[in-house]
Amino acid sequence: MNALGNLDVRRLTPHRPGAWPFAMTVSAPDFAALIRSVAQHADQEAFATLFRHFAPRVKTMLMRGGAPAVSAEELAQETLLAVWRKAAQFDPEKAGASTWIFTIARNLRIDVLRRERHPDTLLPDPSGEPAQPLQADHVLAAGERDERVRAAMAMLSPEQAAVVRAAFFLDKAHGEIERHLGIPLGTVKSRLRLALSKLRAALEDFA
Amino acid sequence: MQHHPTEATLVAYAGGALPEAMGLVVATHLFGCPACRHVKAMAEAVGGSFLNDFPPTAMDDDALALVLARTERPVAPAVPIPRSPGLPPPLDVCTFGPWRRIGLGLRWRPLVTGGSILAGLLEGMPGKVLPAHSHTGMEMTCVIVGSFTDHDGRYRAGDLVEVEGTHQHRPTIDGDGPCLCFIATEGVRFRGLLGFAQRWIID
Numbered sequence: 001m002n003a004l005g006n007l008d009v010r011r012l013t014p015h016r017p018g019a020w021p022f023a024m025t026v027s028a029p030d031f032a033a034l035i036r037s038v039a040q041h042a043d044q045e046a047f048a049t050l051f052r053h054f055a056p057r058v059k060t061m062l063m064r065g066g067a068p069a070v071s072a073e074e075l076a077q078e079t080l081l082a083v084w085r086k087a088a089q090f091d092p093e094k095a096g097a098s099t100w101i102f103t104i105a106r107n108l109r110i111d112v113l114r115r116e117r118h119p120d121t122l123l124p125d126p127s128g129e130p131a132q133p134l135q136a137d138h139v140l141a142a143g144e145r146d147e148r149v150r151a152a153m154a155m156l157s158p159e160q161a162a163v164v165r166a167a168f169f170l171d172k173a174h175g176e177i178e179r180h181l182g183i184p185l186g187t188v189k190s191r192l193r194l195a196l197s198k199l200r201a202a203l204e205d206f207a
Numbered sequence: 208m209q210h211h212p213t214e215a216t217l218v219a220y221a222g223g224a225l226p227e228a229m230g231l232v233v234a235t236h237l238f239g240c241p242a243c244r245h246v247k248a249m250a251e252a253v254g255g256s257f258l259n260d261f262p263p264t265a266m267d268d269d270a271l272a273l274v275l276a277r278t279e280r281p282v283a284p285a286v287p288i289p290r291s292p293g294l295p296p297p298l299d300v301c302t303f304g305p306w307r308r309i310g311l312g313l314r315w316r317p318l319v320t321g322g323s324i325l326a327g328l329l330e331g332m333p334g335k336v337l338p339a340h341s342h343t344g345m346e347m348t349c350v351i352v353g354s355f356t357d358h359d360g361r362y363r364a365g366d367l368v369e370v371e372g373t374h375q376h377r378p379t380i381d382g383d384g385p386c387l388c389f390i391a392t393e394g395v396r397f398r399g400l401l402g403f404a405q406r407w408i409i410d
């Protein structure tokens with residue numbers, strides 16, 4: 001279910017190897033401002049811009065995660081509908097726009113998998129996690145956050161980036177990470193530890 | 208708090224790749240652990256950057272119109288879920304079966320789920336030593352109340368124990384009061400702490 005059977009890590013390599021520490025050369029739309037505009041003015045134009053950027057990418061993410069095209073389409077629509085409905089809850093001090101939308105898509109997918117497998121059971125909605133303060137000495141603006149993470153990811157070697165992606169999307173409990181990357185678990189772990197310590201160092205002040 | 212999930216586990220949790228019962232164990236730990244919430248937040252930000260970098264897949268022609276039409280419809284109010292006192296979030300909104308005595312002074316209260324998930328609350332009295340056992344699969348435990356010790360150290364409330372591979376241990380419940388843990392494993396072939404409990408439940 002979690003298998004990214006067709007995950008091609010080379011195609012997932014960040015294509016903007018930006019300069020460190022800031023790679024602000026690309027003028028992407030200010031997604032956080034668009035979400036705010038949806039929250040405050042039910043702005044359909046702003047929403048359409050968000051939809052055109054994120055829905056097709058959520059669809060790709062879900063399909064790479066093994067979802068058939070039809071359910072990926074459906075879930076991508078649900079994700080953007082949730083973006084509209086929850087727009088007022090978006091807090092750029094807690095997460096960048098793409099991070100926030102990523103967690104919405106992830107939670108919806110977990111929810112769908114659960115309903116398929118255990119229709120009668122009651123487990124908590126992962127999106128209902130109680131809000132908790134993060135340990136942050138200072139906070140970054142949403143757009144800055146996304147750029148910082150992008151730049152930090154670009155600092156990883158291709159092998160490290162591949163192992164982070166695999167750890168992210170593959171089923172850890174069933175050995176899919178090792179199988180997919182063709183390296184033993186010990187190597188997976190040490191590469192991941194190295195990659196994460198690089199990311200941590202780069203994102204130290206990051207809540 | 209001294210025992211935390213591995214980074215690989217936190218990353219998998221952030222990516223939604225962890226089997227859900229184990230996700231519940233991790234979430235229970237996260238509730239009390241700001242340090243791990245920080246790592247989780249970082250991993251989610253990495254997820255956001257993955258999302259941004261995925262190539263687009265064309266949506267249906269009418270997708271945007273359909274979603275905009277749905278935004279006009281009223282949203283059904285969320286039904287509040289009753290919370291059980293005495294359990295930390297998110298376990299307080301989970302459905303558990305009744306307590307059962309399973310021998311050796313242990314009580315077991317299964318999480319009501321289906322499929323291959325085996326998870327639940329295990330409670331033991333101080334001084335109890337569980338038989339030495341080994342693990343073949345992956346098993347995660349979060350201590351809720353009390354403490355226990357094995358050769359790796361002492362586990363107190365909030366601590367998370369992750370065992371996988373051919374790990375051998377012999378947990379002893381210490382402290383003055385009972386020890387309550389939430390344990391989860393995925394799959395049917397396991398011989399961990401829960402496998403031990405399961406023998407009593409099934410036999």
Ligand SMILES: [Zn+2]
Binds near residue numbers: 208210211240244
């Ligand atoms: Zn922790």
